[in-house]
Amino acid sequence: MKKILLAVSTVALLSLSAQASASSDIKVGKKIYDRAFGRGCGACHDISSNPQLIALIKSGDLTKGSFATTLKEGKNGMPKAMDAIMAVGPVKKAGYSEDEAIDAVWNFLAQ
Numbered sequence: 116m117k118k119i120l121l122a123v124s125t126v127a128l129l130s131l132s133a134q135a136s137a138s139s140d141i142k143v144g145k146k147i148y149d150r151a152f153g154r155g156c157g158a159c160h161d162i163s164s165n166p167q168l169i170a171l172i173k174s175g176d177l178t179k180g181s182f183a184t185t186l187k188e189g190k191n192g193m194p195k196a197m198d199a200i201m202a203v204g205p206v207k208k209a210g211y212s213e214d215e216a217i218d219a220v221w222n223f224l225a226q
């Protein structure tokens with residue numbers, strides 16, 4: 116019985132901490148969107164002639180794989196972004212890897 120209780124409470128704790136990290140992830144993702152390259156992703160992406168990231172993610176036209184590749188390698192007028200993303204204060208503070216930082220900005224845009 117004790118073992119079962121322990122297992123149940125461990126699962127509850129794990130799901131609580133997963134929720135907490137998802138919400139802090141989104142906050143860091145917003146900081147990336149607002150601050151990367153000094154002026155943020157929105158400096159370009161809030162202009163209607165450039166790709167509208169939230170709409171593209173919602174419609175399924177932008178996959179996470181191609182999102183990550185674009186950030187790592189750039190694409191035409193889109194500069195490589197990983198150095199700029201990793202330099203954002205809250206990303207450094209959270210100690211994120213490149214993949215975790217990509218997850219954070221994706222989770223912010225896809226929420």
Ligand code: HEC
Nearest residue numbers: 151152155156159165166177182185190191192193194196
């Ligand atoms: C200097 C302006 C500029 C900045 C800053 C910028 N982007 Fe872009 N981005 C572009 C342009 C222009 C394109 C379109 C490239 C193309 O397909 O020709 C693009 C394309 C993209 C794409 C690919 C969209 C698709 O449909 O394939 C992604 C993903 C993206 N940007 C994410 C970001 C993120 C996240 C940031 C901030 C970290 C950012 N961009 C900052 C200009 C910018």
